[in-house]
Amino acid sequence: MKKKKDDFLMKAATFIVGLILVFTYIPVRRLYYLILEISDAILTKKLLKSPEDINIKNEIDRIRKIYMSTKAYSGKSRFHYRLDRYYIGHTEQAHSNRVFIFFLFPTFTAFSVFVITPFIMGVYFSMTDWTGLNTGHQNFIGLQNYIGLFRDYQFFYSFVRTATYSIMNILVINIVAFGLALLVTQNTKLRNVYRAGFFLPNLIGGLVLGYIWQFIYNSALTSLGGAWAESVLAAGNNEHAMAALIIVVTWQYAGYIMMIYIAAIQNVPQDLIEASRIDGANAYQRFWNITFPLVAQAFTVSLFLTLVTSFKQFDTVISLTRGGPAAIMPSWITGLFGLSNTLTPVKSLNLIAINIYNEAFVNYNMGIGQAKAVFFFIILLGISLLQVHYSKKREVEL
């Protein structure tokens, strides 16, 4: 029974090993021919010292024949013939095919092994009761994990929170970044310093950043006293915690998005702006009718980037609040899932990425965690495709 369960994994492993073998076979065979060629050349050179000698000439022909029988176009089998013709021999086609394969090999292998294979395995695991502890003993249970997701109110809550957070985050980051980009493309004296300065927080990683802000929110701000005496990250401060997180992420990410907008704004041709100025457009009209449509492409890119990063937000939240202050499930969700009126505790910044991580590595429900992840992937894919599709429509090509 156990063997059958691991069948898929063995197939995956065989696939990887096979992939590597195919890619190594060609260089090895090529090397073999190279050695043959070199030895052939050396032999010929040595023996041709006195080419008048008929015996030696015959000898050379004999040796040549032996080598030729193993060389390209020998036609031993159809497979080898094609292999030589297209990959190993001396034709131009084979040469460019070799370059194609060798240049693709490193990235292709790493990408297939470390991204695609786990992805396919993941789709399979999402249909099993894998717990991470019963290695090799998981049972195939079909779509049960996915059906379970629709009864999981904690996951639904995470999803709602992530969606709310992402929408607000996308708005705030893009507004701040675009404003900053407008400011630093003005003709000010220190503009290069400003650009570098606003970009600086982006160099600090999400995890380290979370600790910095945890200190600021929990210790520095509370020491001000008064309205700040209670930490914004304290239990029950549901919305404050999210606002706090948005401030952190904006502080980190706005500088990066700003760079994209700067590039776009600098690409707006100055003569267009001059022309409109001569035609009597005021600053507001110039902005809305010329600059804005021309930087729409940058909006597509930035919206996509901020959308994806907000949905995937993980390490900043982990180090900032470990999933967030405790809160109480909003009544509309408890009503939706038909829970009794008892207060259901939730963690208010338990975003999807954290929910998946906890389900897998804290609760050891790897199968359910994986189902959540695949569900998350489908949602993310759908939203980003929609977003790019609609943003593309508004772009103006010069």
Place this chain on the structure above:
Amino acid sequence: MNHLPYKRKELIAEIVTFLLMLVFFTPFAIILLNSAKTSQQIINEPLGNPDNWLQFFLNIYLVFTNRNVGYFPAFFHSIIITSVSLVTIGVFSAMAAWVLVRTKTKYSYLIFMFFLSGMVIPFQVVMLPLVRLLELMTLSTGIPFKDTFHAVVLAYIGFGAPLSIFLFHGFIKSIPIDIEEAAIIDGCSKPQLFFRIILPILKPIFVTLLVLNGMWIWNDYLLPVLIIGVNGKTRTLPLAVANLAGSYVREWDQILTSVVLAALPVIILFLFAQKHIIKGMTSGAIK
């Protein structure tokens, strides 16, 4: 640049931007101030001036000698992993992107699409099976993969390839093919053509990718935590900081100092290469 007197509008812009930047820098200032305090003083007056700036060096000494952090090993692991990954991702992706652009068959288009599909796969979908796959690969080949440099670097090549190939692909398309034909006529072989002629042309986009991938890899937490583990022997700087903050929840002096020490190398590097980086970022961002 020009030393003309300010126009009114520009003066306002200058002042507003400057004030905004001060606001942006306050968190840095708070952290720097507090990394020069004893933990007692941090709790008592987090916004006050430090009594003695020499405490900063004492804190650094404490972090350096703290066994939970292991700052120097972690620092060198981070350096090795980041630099090796950056160079390999850059060169290998450029190679792949170049052959994908210059070979016009349906296979090259399909492979390009195959790489692009990696851009929409979130790490969360891949992370659980990845751990399992590494174990399986160790079982079937006997080569250790967990807690090793090569596994981390290979994983970074895999995860970094889609974006890098996408950016290189766009850039290489804009390089005129005449250059390559001229080189071929002059007797260049294809690999020579790439390494001697194409790679130097790719410098601007290469710098952009160095910055993007560098920030990501240097600061990454989730991938090392899965492949290396929190207490692995090849742990990186973010893991070390997380380890410290996890074990001493209230020892803010050491946490903040280690935070400063973790961020400092990147910031110094950025300030030195700022001109190139900003140029690379702004030129490569849109393409």
